[in-house]
Amino acid sequence: MKSIIITGANSGIGFECAMHMAKIAPNEQILLACRNVRQGNLAIQKIKKETNHQHLICLKLDLASLESVKNFKSNFLKLQNSAITALINNAGIAPNIKDTAYTKDSFEITFGTNHLGGFYLTLLLLPYIEKDGSITFTASDTHDPNAKTGVEPPNYTSTKELAFPKVKNEKAGMKLGQRRYSTSKLCNVMTAYILHNKLIDENIRVNAFDPGLTPGTGFTKNFPAPLHFVVSRIMPLFIRFKKNMNSPKTSGTRLANLTFANEFQNLDGIYFSDGEVIKSSTDSYNKSYQLDLWKSSIELTGIKQEETIIPLT
Numbered sequence: 001m002k003s004i005i006i007t008g009a010n011s012g013i014g015f016e017c018a019m020h021m022a023k024i025a026p027n028e029q030i031l032l033a034c035r036n037v038r039q040g041n042l043a044i045q046k047i048k049k050e051t052n053h054q055h056l057i058c059l060k061l062d063l064a065s066l067e068s069v070k071n072f073k074s075n076f077l078k079l080q081n082s083a084i085t086a087l088i089n090n091a092g093i094a095p096n097i098k099d100t101a102y103t104k105d106s107f108e109i110t111f112g113t114n115h116l117g118g119f120y121l122t123l124l125l126l127p128y129i130e131k132d133g134s135i136t137f138t139a140s141d142t143h144d145p146n147a148k149t150g151v152e153p154p155n156y157t158s159t160k161e162l163a164f165p166k167v168k169n170e171k172a173g174m175k176l177g178q179r180r181y182s183t184s185k186l187c188n189v190m191t192a193y194i195l196h197n198k199l200i201d202e203n204i205r206v207n208a209f210d211p212g213l214t215p216g217t218g219f220t221k222n223f224p225a226p227l228h229f230v231v232s233r234i235m236p237l238f239i240r241f242k243k244n245m246n247s248p249k250t251s252g253t254r255l256a257n258l259t260f261a262n263e264f265q266n267l268d269g270i271y272f273s274d275g276e277v278i279k280s281s282t283d284s285y286n287k288s289y290q291l292d293l294w295k296s297s298i299e300l301t302g303i304k305q306e307e308t309i310i311p312l313t
């Protein structure tokens, strides 16, 4: 049985994506890649109960550790069938507004988790993704200054500077934390475009997805309690009145459809926002940023040519 892999599928948009996927992909194995396997298995119970899908499994994946990403691949290869029809890079962390933090490999945590972990996972899994398969990156409209989301816009300096910010041990604070987040989401959009270009001959679709503001997920769980309360309890009441504000169910359903549903199979190399294809930010098309992101991400993750199928140089 071929697999659809969804990262961060125990919670929020990823959970709703897995739920909808179980409805539209009855013949695929749906693999929830989660850092907390107990939470992943609880999600599986709920999805089984509602959909009766019998082929759901959870494997451990911590994107803030390159070793864990590598172990995920090894454990995946121990399964009976290693063919993948779709990979959804959805997991991510919110802006870190506390002390600057780092992944196990000493990368700044927002960039390391939201970009480098998913980048490495995707390149390691590429040899197993079927022709006609698809890869989707959950990005965010915060990557685009013109979207005027109220979140600090990105500032792409260089991949190495994002991974190893010059000032160590400073408090991230609201502005810097938000900027690191929106920049990591810009990297998600650029990665989708880079891979789209490199995978055209392989016939693998690669897209970037913006769920829009999606209150009611676990996204703000580490924010100060009053802020988390407003986002998770009050904002959902306004969903139908604001453009590009969606429920977790709407965002998860769109993510699953973009990746797997028949009517979206013609979409490739695009940015999908609020249910339609639109242009992403000017910076996301910047070829010198894309080249820097590609080259430095390869260097930082240490991926080797024999581990993937596209030329790394």
Ligand SMILES: NC(=O)c1ccc[n+]([C@@H]2O[C@H](COP(=O)([O-])OP(=O)(O)OC[C@H]3O[C@@H](n4cnc5c(N)ncnc54)[C@H](OP(=O)(O)O)[C@@H]3O)[C@@H](O)[C@H]2O)c1
Binding pocket: 007, 008, 009, 010, 011, 012, 013, 014, 033, 034, 035, 036, 039, 061, 062, 063, 064, 090, 091, 092, 093, 094, 113, 138, 139, 140, 141, 210, 211, 212, 213, 214, 215, 217, 218, 219, 220
């Ligand atoms: N909610 C929004 O308004 C919004 C808007 C635009 C874009 N997004 C994007 O949507 C995606 C999903 O977010 P959400 O709103 O659904 O939030 P969520 O409910 O917190 O889901 C995030 C998922 O990512 C997982 N995750 C975090 N760090 C991880 C790591 N190191 N390794 C593996 N998994 C990790 C979380 O696991 P745990 O449960 O263990 O923490 C959780 O399963 C994110 O990429 C986010 O940037 C969200």
